[in-house]
Amino acid sequence: MTSTYGPSILSNTESHALSTGYRRQGCNIKVYFWGTRGSLPVSLNAKQVRAKVVAALKAALRHSLGSDADVERFLDDTLPFSVRGGYGGNTACIEIRGCDEYILCDAGTGLRDFGNHIMRSGGGGPAVYHIFLSHPHWDHIQGFPFFVPAFVPGNRINIYGFHPELETAFRIQQNPPSFPVPLDYMKAEKKFITLDPGREYRIGGLTIKGIKQNHPGDSYGYSFEKEGKKIVYSTDSEHKEDVWGAEQPVFDFFRDADLLIFDAQYSFMESAYTKESWGHSSNILGVELAVAAGVKRLCLFHNEPACDDEALDAFLENTRNYLQIHSEASAMRIDLAYDGLEIEM
Numbered sequence: 001m002t003s004t005y006g007p008s009i010l011s012n013t014e015s016h017a018l019s020t021g022y023r024r025q026g027c028n029i030k031v032y033f034w035g036t037r038g039s040l041p042v043s044l045n046a047k048q049v050r051a052k053v054v055a056a057l058k059a060a061l062r063h064s065l066g067s068d069a070d071v072e073r074f075l076d077d078t079l080p081f082s083v084r085g086g087y088g089g090n091t092a093c094i095e096i097r098g099c100d101e102y103i104l105c106d107a108g109t110g111l112r113d114f115g116n117h118i119m120r121s122g123g124g125g126p127a128v129y130h131i132f133l134s135h136p137h138w139d140h141i142q143g144f145p146f147f148v149p150a151f152v153p154g155n156r157i158n159i160y161g162f163h164p165e166l167e168t169a170f171r172i173q174q175n176p177p178s179f180p181v182p183l184d185y186m187k188a189e190k191k192f193i194t195l196d197p198g199r200e201y202r203i204g205g206l207t208i209k210g211i212k213q214n215h216p217g218d219s220y221g222y223s224f225e226k227e228g229k230k231i232v233y234s235t236d237s238e239h240k241e242d243v244w245g246a247e248q249p250v251f252d253f254f255r256d257a258d259l260l261i262f263d264a265q266y267s268f269m270e271s272a273y274t275k276e277s278w279g280h281s282s283n284i285l286g287v288e289l290a291v292a293a294g295v296k297r298l299c300l301f302h303n304e305p306a307c308d309d310e311a312l313d314a315f316l317e318n319t320r321n322y323l324q325i326h327s328e329a330s331a332m333r334i335d336l337a338y339d340g341l342e343i344e345m
Contacts, residue, residue: 028098028344028345029096029097029098029099029226029227029229029231029344029345030096030097030098030342030343030344030345031094031095031096031097031231031259031261031342031343031345032094032095032097032341032342033093033094033110033337033338033339033340033341033342034090034093034094034095034110034111034113034114034339035088035090035091035092035093035094035106035108035109035110035111035113035143035339036087036088036090036092036110036301036302036303036337036338036339036341037087037088037089037090037091037092037108037139037302037303037305038091038092038139038235038236038263038265038280038302038303038304038305039091039139039265039304039305040091040139040305041089041090041091041108041109041139041305042089042305043089044086044089048308048309052082052083052086052309055079055083056075056079056083056084059074059078059079059083060074063078080310080313081309081313081338082308082309082310082312082313083309085309085338086309086338087303087309087312087336087337087338087339088338088339088340089305089339090108090109090110090112090113090143090339091106091108091109091110091139091140091142091143092105092106092108092110092134092139092140092235092301092302093105093106093107093108093109093110093111093113093114093143094106094110094233094261095114096206096224096231098226099204099205099206099226100204100205101127101128101129101130101204101205102118102127102128102129102130102204103130103132103203103204103206103224104129104130104131104132105131105132105133105134105222105233106131106132106133106134106140106141106235107131107133107140107141107142107143107144107147107159108139108140108141108142108143109142109143109146110143110339111131111143111144111146111147112143112146112147112148113339114147115146115147115148115149115150116148118148118149119148119149125149125152125153125154125155125188126152126154126155126156127149127155127156128155128156128158128204129149129155129156129157129158130158130160130203130204131157131158131159131160132160132161132208132222132233133159133160133161133163133166134161134213134219134220134221134222134233134235134236135161135163135215135217135218135219135220135236136161136163136165136166136169136170136217137217137219137236138173140236141169141170141173142173144170144173145173145174145179145181147186149188150186150188150190151185151186151187151188152187152188153187153188154188155188155189156188156189156191157188157189157190157191158191158193158203159190159191159192159193160193160195160203161192161193161194161195161220162194162195162196162197162210162212162218162220163194163217163218164194166192166194167192170183170192171183195210197209197210197211197212197220205226206224206225206226207224207225207226208222208223208224208225209222209223209253210222210223211223211234211249211250211253213234213236213237213238214237214238214239214240215236215237215238215280219235219236219237221233221234221235221237221253222234223253223257229258229345230256230257230258230259231257231258231259231261231345232253232254232257232259232260232261232295233261234253234254234260234261234262234263235261235262235263235301235302236263236280236302237263237280237281238280238281239281239285239289250289250293251289251292251293254289254290254293254295255293255294256293256294256295256296257293257295257296258296258297258345259295259296259297259299259343259345260286260290260293260295260297260298260299261299261301261337262281262286262289262290262298262299262300262301263280263281263286263301263302264281264282264283264285264286264300264301264302264319265280265281265302265303265304266280266281266282266304267282267283267284267315268282268283268284268285270282280302283300283315283318283319283322284319284322286298286300286319287319287322287323287326287334290332291323291326291328291332295332296332296333297332297333297334297335297343298332298333298334298335299334299335299336299337299341299343300315300316300319300334300335300336300337301337303336303337312336315336316334316335316336319334319336320334
């Protein structure tokens with residue numbers, strides 16, 4: 001079922017959800033990353049795992065590790081992130097924590113891990129889930145068929161987006177011959193809600209706005225605000241030279257964000273030449289836009305699936321080095337998103 005909800009109707013929806021007795025405990029707003037890769041999921045193979053182990057053991061030979069505490073300090077303080085951990089392989093899905101109900105952006109394969117976490121923690125239902133879709137490309141919806149809470153009667157799942165064909169996209173990916181379990185077999189209540197980018201909404205305790213972005217078939221960014229904190233989720237967006245024009249709304253949309261989650265799948269050279277018009281942005285442009293808009297923290301997102309952990313470590317280091325040309329913005333923190341990252345506002 002597809003419908004267009006105005007702010008007053010969404011407020012009624014919230015009131016109903018709270019009247020059922022389900023409300024998440026209040027806390028500081030946080031962002032948890034369940035999936036951070038772009039285009040398609042990736043995985044570690046045995047050769048890559050072995051290389052990490054070898055690198056860790058070689059580094060350990062140069063240290064005296066006489067206790068468990070020594071080992072922990074060695075891992076945390078000496079080894080690079082690409083050796084002691086990794087950036088993960090799930091496609092796009094983030095959770096905004098500290099809200100009245102569950103708030104998520106995109107339904108890539110990270111949604112499966114989120115759902116499994118909910119079920120293991122005893123929170124399988126009844127609950128209210130709000131999922132905001134940037135766009136219906138497959139890497140942003142492919143986790144939904146494996147989202148276990150959607151199979152639980154009594155759960156309510158609201159899927160929001162600015163594309164009127166969202167429900168069609170979700171149904172097609174679960175229709176034969178592509179998938180054996182149709183959407184209607186998932187017994188949670190599901191609603192597909194078409195939003196208007198010119199309106200402001202109040203959902204799950206957050207004030208939410210959208211903006212149209214340059215991407216094949218269009219995508220939309222989201223701004224989430226609560227108690228003076230602002231999170232911007234802007235993935236699958238390619239910014240051209242005219243982004244610097246005075247009439248461009250992106251600066252106001254990003255303005256003074258406490259956290260900007262920004263599509264930086266490509267290097268500057270890739271975005272400008274070999275992959276121009278593919279619909280994604282670069283780390284360098286992310287820094288420039290964040291600095292110009294007064295962003296406090298920039299998180300690079302939608303990581304290139306062809307890059308291994310070592311390459312992504314270098315990508316992050318190069319981006320942080322580039323920031324140094326903006327001495328006035330040196331306090332801005334830059335992260336590269338990875339599966340399992342949690343950022344507290």
